[in-house]
Amino acid sequence: MRILILGGDGYLGWPTAMCFSRRGHEVWVADSLAKRHWEQELGVEPLIPISSLKERVKLWRRMTGLEMGVSIADLCDYEAVSTLIQDFQPEAIVHYGEQPSAPFSMMDQKRAVLTQVNNVTGTLNVLWALRRHAPDCHLVKLGTMGEYGTPNIDIEEGFIEIEHNGRKDVLPYPKQPGSFYHLSKVHDSHNILFACRVWKLRSTDLNQGVVYGVETEETALHPGLATSFHYDEVFGTALNRFCVQAVVGIPLTLYGKGTQQRGFLDIRDTLRCVELAVLNAPEAGEYRVFNQLTETFSLRDLAKLVQQQGKKLGLAVEIQRLKNPRVEAEDHYYNPRHDKLNALGLTPHLLSDVLIESMLARIQENAHRIRKASILPHVAWDGAISATPAHRAKSKAAHAALTSAH
Amino acid sequence: MRILILGGDGYLGWPTAMCFSRRGHEVWVADSLAKRHWEQELGVEPLIPISSLKERVKLWRRMTGLEMGVSIADLCDYEAVSTLIQDFQPEAIVHYGEQPSAPFSMMDQKRAVLTQVNNVTGTLNVLWALRRHAPDCHLVKLGTMGEYGTPNIDIEEGFIEIEHNGRKDVLPYPKQPGSFYHLSKVHDSHNILFACRVWKLRSTDLNQGVVYGVETEETALHPGLATSFHYDEVFGTALNRFCVQAVVGIPLTLYGKGTQQRGFLDIRDTLRCVELAVLNAPEAGEYRVFNQLTETFSLRDLAKLVQQQGKKLGLAVEIQRLKNPRVEAEDHYYNPRHDKLNALGLTPHLLSDVLIESMLARIQENAHRIRKASILPHVAWDGAISATPAHRAKSKAAHAALTSAH
Numbered sequence: 048m049r050i051l052i053l054g055g056d057g058y059l060g061w062p063t064a065m066c067f068s069r070r071g072h073e074v075w076v077a078d079s080l081a082k083r084h085w086e087q088e089l090g091v092e093p094l095i096p097i098s099s100l101k102e103r104v105k106l107w108r109r110m111t112g113l114e115m116g117v118s119i120a121d122l123c124d125y126e127a128v129s130t131l132i133q134d135f136q137p138e139a140i141v142h143y144g145e146q147p148s149a150p151f152s153m154m155d156q157k158r159a160v161l162t163q164v165n166n167v168t169g170t171l172n173v174l175w176a177l178r179r180h181a182p183d184c185h186l187v188k189l190g191t192m193g194e195y196g197t198p199n200i201d202i203e204e205g206f207i208e209i210e211h212n213g214r215k216d217v218l219p220y221p222k223q224p225g226s227f228y229h230l231s232k233v234h235d236s237h238n239i240l241f242a243c244r245v246w247k248l249r250s251t252d253l254n255q256g257v258v259y260g261v262e263t264e265e266t267a268l269h270p271g272l273a274t275s276f277h278y279d280e281v282f283g284t285a286l287n288r289f290c291v292q293a294v295v296g297i298p299l300t301l302y303g304k305g306t307q308q309r310g311f312l313d314i315r316d317t318l319r320c321v322e323l324a325v326l327n328a329p330e331a332g333e334y335r336v337f338n339q340l341t342e343t344f345s346l347r348d349l350a351k352l353v354q355q356q357g358k359k360l361g362l363a364v365e366i367q368r369l370k371n372p373r374v375e376a377e378d379h380y381y382n383p384r385h386d387k388l389n390a391l392g393l394t395p396h397l398l399s400d401v402l403i404e405s406m407l408a409r410i411q412e413n414a415h416r417i418r419k420a421s422i423l424p425h426v427a428w429d430g431a432i433s434a435t436p437a438h439r440a441k442s443k444a445a446h447a448a449l450t451s452a453h
Numbered sequence: 454m455r456i457l458i459l460g461g462d463g464y465l466g467w468p469t470a471m472c473f474s475r476r477g478h479e480v481w482v483a484d485s486l487a488k489r490h491w492e493q494e495l496g497v498e499p500l501i502p503i504s505s506l507k508e509r510v511k512l513w514r515r516m517t518g519l520e521m522g523v524s525i526a527d528l529c530d531y532e533a534v535s536t537l538i539q540d541f542q543p544e545a546i547v548h549y550g551e552q553p554s555a556p557f558s559m560m561d562q563k564r565a566v567l568t569q570v571n572n573v574t575g576t577l578n579v580l581w582a583l584r585r586h587a588p589d590c591h592l593v594k595l596g597t598m599g600e601y602g603t604p605n606i607d608i609e610e611g612f613i614e615i616e617h618n619g620r621k622d623v624l625p626y627p628k629q630p631g632s633f634y635h636l637s638k639v640h641d642s643h644n645i646l647f648a649c650r651v652w653k654l655r656s657t658d659l660n661q662g663v664v665y666g667v668e669t670e671e672t673a674l675h676p677g678l679a680t681s682f683h684y685d686e687v688f689g690t691a692l693n694r695f696c697v698q699a700v701v702g703i704p705l706t707l708y709g710k711g712t713q714q715r716g717f718l719d720i721r722d723t724l725r726c727v728e729l730a731v732l733n734a735p736e737a738g739e740y741r742v743f744n745q746l747t748e749t750f751s752l753r754d755l756a757k758l759v760q761q762q763g764k765k766l767g768l769a770v771e772i773q774r775l776k777n778p779r780v781e782a783e784d785h786y787y788n789p790r791h792d793k794l795n796a797l798g799l800t801p802h803l804l805s806d807v808l809i810e811s812m813l814a815r816i817q818e819n820a821h822r823i824r825k826a827s828i829l830p831h832v833a834w835d836g837a838i839s840a841t842p843a844h845r846a847k848s849k850a851a852h853a854a855l856t857s858a859h
Contacts, residue, residue, distance in 0.1 A: 125562055156531055156581035163577065164570050167640070171569065171633075175562035178836065199622035200615060209606060209615055209627075214786070216605035218627035221615070222643065227577075230647060234573070234640040237628065241636060245780040245834050374651040380620070428651050430584065 049073045050325065051135055053122060053173070054143030056080060056100040059189070059258065059317055061274050063141055065265035066318045067325075068113045075116035075135050076100065078144065079123075081165070082282075085151065091282065091421045093275035094261075094291065094413050106271045122169030125176070132173075133180040139325045140177075142188045144169055145231070149193070149373075150281045150426040152228035159227040166231035167238070174242040185328040186250040187321060188239060190232045192310045192340060192383060194254055196223030197376050202383035205252065205336020220336075225375055226428070236336075243334035250333075251324045255317065256310030256340030259286035260402065261409050263315050274314075279421035286311065286349055288422060290403065293357040293364045294410045295417045302424070303371030305347035308381035310340030313396040323391040338385040341395035356403040360411075372427040455479045456731065457541055459528060459579070460549030462486060462506040465595070465664065465723055467680050469547055471671035472724045473731075474519045481522035481541050482506065484550065485529075487571070488688075491557065497688065497827045499681035500667075500697065500819050512677045528575030531582070538579075539586040545731045546583075548594045550575055551637070555599070555779075556687045556832040558634035565633040572637035573644070580648040591734040592656040593727060594645060596638045598716045598746060598789060600660055602629030603782050608789035611658065611742020626742075631781055632834070642742075649740035656739075657730045662716030662746030664723050665692035666808065667815050680720075684816075685827035692717065692755055694828060696809065699763040699770045700816045701823045708830070709777030711753035714787035716746030719802040729797040744791040747801035762809040766817075778833040 050067050054060040055076025068074040078100055086092055098106075104117045116135065120127040122144050132140075145166040146152065152162035170188070177184055195202045198221070207220045219240065222233045235252075242248050261276045277283040278291035289299045312320075320339045329335050344352075350366045357364035371377065389395075396402070410417075456473050460466040461482025474480040484506055492498055504512075510523045522541065526533040528550050538546075551572040552558065558568035576594070583590055601608045604627070613626045625646065628639045641658075648654050667682045683689040684697035695705045718726075726745045735741050750758075756772045763770035777783065795801075802808070816823075 125566070156578065159581065160531070160574050160577050163573055163640075163644075167569055167573065168566050171566050172562065175565065198624055200617040200620045200624075207615070207617065207627075209613070211606040211613065214606045218604055218606075219629065221613075221624035221627055223625065224643065224647065227644070227647075230640075230643055233643055234569075234636075237630065237636055237639055238569075238633070241630065241633075246836070430652070 048138045048325070049136060051131070051137035051140045052076045052143070053140060054078055054145065057082060057143055057147070058275050058277065059314065060143040061103065062263045062266055062314065063318055063321055064115060065107060065272065066263065066322065068107065068115050069111065069265055075118070075137070076104065077118040077120045077131055079121035080119060081121070082147070086282070089281055091277070091279040091418070093277055094410065094416060095273040095276060097273060097275045098271060103272060106269060110269055110272070122172055123165060125172045128172045129176040129180065132176040136181055137184050139185045139187060139328070140173065141321055141325065142170065142173060142186060146228065148281050149226035149228040150424070152226050152231070153428055154426050162228050163231045163234065167234050170235045171238060174238065174248065177248055178242070178246045182246065182248060183331065185325065186239065186248065187324045188235065188250060188252050190236055190252045190254040191229060192254050192256045192338060193229040194222050194224050194233045194236060195220065195383070196225055197379040197381055198223060199380050202338065204338045204384055204387055225373065240334045243332055247332040249329045249331050251329060252334065252336045253320060253324060253339045254336055256312050257284045257286070258312055258314050258317050259284065260314035261406055263318060278417065280424045280426065285309070285346055289350055289353040290406045290410055291417055292422060293353050293362050294407055294414050295419055297419060297422065298365040298367035299350040299353060300423060301346055301350055301366060301368045302373060303368065304377045305350065305368065306345050306377050307375060308343050308345050308379070310338070310343050310383055310385070311398065312339065312341045313398070313402065316341055316393065316396055319393055320388050323388055323393060327391050337387045338383050339388060340383065340385050342397055343381060343383065352398070353403060356400055356407060359404065360407055369424065372424040374428040454544045454731070455542060457537070457543035457546045458482045458549070459546060460484055460551065463488060463549055463553070464681050464683065465720070466549040467509065468669045468672055468720065469724055469727055470521060471513060471678065472669065472728065474513065474521050475517065475671055481524070481543070482510065483524040483526045483537055485527035486525060487527070488553070492688070495687055497683070497685040497824070499683055500816065500822060501679040501682060503679060503681045504677060509678060512675065516675055516678070528578055529571060531578045534578045535582040535586065538582045542587055543590050545591045545593060545734070546579065547727055547731065548576065548579060548592060552634065554687050555632035555634040556830070558632050558637070559834055560832050568634050569637045569640065573640050576641045577644060580644065580654065583654055584648070584652045588652065588654060589737065591731065592645065592654065593730045594641065594656060594658050596642055596658045596660040597635060598660050598662045598744060599635040600628050600630050600639050600642060601626065601789070602631055603785040603787055604629065605786050608744065610744045610790055610793055631779065646740045649738055653738040655735045655737050657735060658740065658742045659726060659730060659745045660742060661723065662718050663690045663692065664718055664720050665690065666720035667812055669721050669724060684823065686830045686832065691715070691752055695756055695759045696812045696816055697823055698828060699759050699768050700813055700820050701825055703825060703828065704771040704773035705756040705759060706829060707752055707756060707772060707774045708779060709774065710783045711756065711774065712751050712783050713781060714749050714751050714785070716744070716749050716789055716791070717804065718745065718747045719804070719808065721802055722747055722799065725799055726794050729794055729799060733797050743793045744789050745794060746789065746791050748803055749787060749789065758804070759809060762806055762813060765810065766813055775830065778830040780834040
């Protein structure tokens with residue numbers, strides 16, 4: 048199958064590209080490299096050094112003999128998207144090509160607008176180009192479980208039957224996203240649903256939980272094929288960040304009580320879910336949503352797991368509560384359904400001691416590269432803490448106090 | 454009260470500004486004049502000649518002795534928005550400042566993206582500027598009933614209590630918008646709700662029906678105070694367009710069966726609703742939604758009303774069905790609640806014979822200005838008809854055949 052990976056330079060995009068390539072598909076990766084630019088701006092970098100996308104594609108060919116097309120293209124440039132889709136004629140597109148960070152989107156007006164304009168425009172351009180050049184292509188779009196927020200009822204997969212005043216309808220599940228980033232994904236979902244209805248496009252929206260892990264079958268083939276694993280406050284996610292904190296000897300930081308519950312999944316399951324979606328395309332005109340997670344944990348429980356595993360490796364891991372920089376419910380009901388991917392054949396890698404232990408080991412190899420100052424939160428949802436240089440300096444001082452106290 | 458009107462040059466913005474000014478409020482109007490540019494691009498113009506915003510503000514002062522501030526400012530320019538709000542310190546903002554047309558947004562990729570980027574960015578900028586410079590100000594935002602689509606259950610005002618698997622929550626009402634324009638309003642609604650929750654801003658989202666009418670108490674004071682009444686396929690709305698078709702002697706065009714039902718209201722009620730919202734501000738942190746309509750009609754029934762009234766004025770009015778250029782349900786349940794504005798004191802002007810008769814008379818005075826070729830639809834949701842010059846020419850020919858046959 049001809050598969051186009053948008054955002055192919057990213058944490059998930061690159062492993063996805065290798066995964067499909069190795070399974071015999073014809074793969075093309077495209078990326079604007081915008082995220083590398085944002086990393087530079089913020090002074091953060093992935094744990095493991097990542098060579099350029101073009102270099103990685105070359106190495107992939109050398110290692111496996113498999114060809115992979117590569118384009119440096121910005122989805123906000125309609126001509127570029129249009130040409131890419133017209134020329135490659137993909138049968139499936141896996142679309143990761145968006146600004147992926149909630150804290151980034153909450154930093155200031157400029158980055159909030161950038162996030163929404165970038166993500167919404169990119170996806171609109173993909174939809175228009177599909178309509179024109181490849182209307183049968185299946186768009187697999189990465190959304191987020193954060194689109195739903197934490198409602199007091201079960202979270203269904205995209206749609207819910209509502210009975211109201213004696214009548215019934217199946218309607219899009221109400222969304223309560225928690226940042227301008229999460230909002231951008233909600234906007235995308237509405238736009239894609241509309242394009243499927245009106246233009247008979249076909250799409251799967253994968254509302255994904257928080258992904259953890261550093262290694263897949265393909266990244267393990269060569270150090271140069273590693274993926275960009277982040278642990279900083281902006282691009283790092285919970286479990287990945289906790290593991291880095293454990294290795295580097297600073298307390299695991301819970302935002303608030305840490306009783307917030309979220310859905311999680313192993314990076315290897317992300318690849319499998321995307322593959323299952325691609326191999327089982329919806330009908331023309333169909334827009335479907337899969338909730339892509341395998342387990343739910345509270346952040347507190349997750350921190351405790353890391354603490355226990357760290358102990359086995361001789362790491363003295365502390366857990367510390369910070370004032371929650373986000374505006375979010377800490378005690379809440381959380382029961383997201385996630386049956387559809389299981390029904391298609393997903394066999395989850397549940398979070399195991401072994402996984403955490405191997406993550407810690409992998410991080411230890413790269414411990415000299417960790418920039419401690421980038422881990423603690425500086426971005427606050429309510430504006431109480433801001434990302435100005437002055438605040439940065441102040442919170443660096445706080446951080447120094449914290450680490451010396453430890 | 455200090456009231457800032459965004460989109461103050463438009464069909465509703467200008468009458469709203471005069472209405473508040475005459476009632477003793479301190480009014481400032483701002484507009485980017487972008488819509489005048491889009492009109493030029495598409496070769497359409499309002500029925501009645503409209504002088505520049507600055508000229509109208511001068512005339513208003515001359516007629517009434519009342520001062521009104523005016524800024525030519527683009528909401529997509531954050532510095533401009535920020536300065537405006539910081540300097541004027543509004544207690545309420547009435548935000549009409551968006552690309553207002555569904556067909557415009559469906560014309561091509563460029564205009565779809567323009568619509569969403571323009572509307573979403575403008576509103577985000579207003580939110581960020583409010584947070585920074587006027588967090589107590591009440592944002593009255595114009596949304597649309599088209600955000601809801603036509604669900605098979607009653608449409609509530611913004612939120613709905615859902616009981617599901619034995620648990621309950623009150624959640625945002627599910628949205629099923631019908632164009633990239635309507636989608637942009639849904640995106641705005643989600644963004645505003647979030648800003649109210651996280652930053653404790655206060656806002657009223659007015660999900661408005663289709664507005665008809667050409668005259669308000671204030672526009673009637675002088676011909677130079679008229680508002681920009683549109684009848685073309687892009688910026689004109691149903692009843693207004695029907696009245697123009699009746700006067701000019703071309704059949705009233707129903708899209709499809711014409712059994713689509715919509716909510717409607719008189720332009721004078723728009724002003725009253727906005728006034729009621731402004732005079733009854735929500736609490737800090739509160740986001741509320743009012744459904745702003747007074748009656749529902751099918752488009753077919755509306756056309757018949759115009760036909761009957763035309764007859765009284767000696768106009769032979771025909772009704773003709775066109776292939777529906779939109780992708781929408783034609784036979785559907787439609788029961789939108791609209792109790793909140795009534796509870797605040799709205800006494801609706803229901804659509805009466807007198808109103809249609811006076812609209813027809815007003816249009817007759819300006820009949821020589823009507824451009825027939827701009828009335829029939831060229832923009833199709835599914836791309837079957839497009840706005841390319843070739844199609845334009847073809848449909849001009851069809852139109853000529855239609856009018857000569859009549």
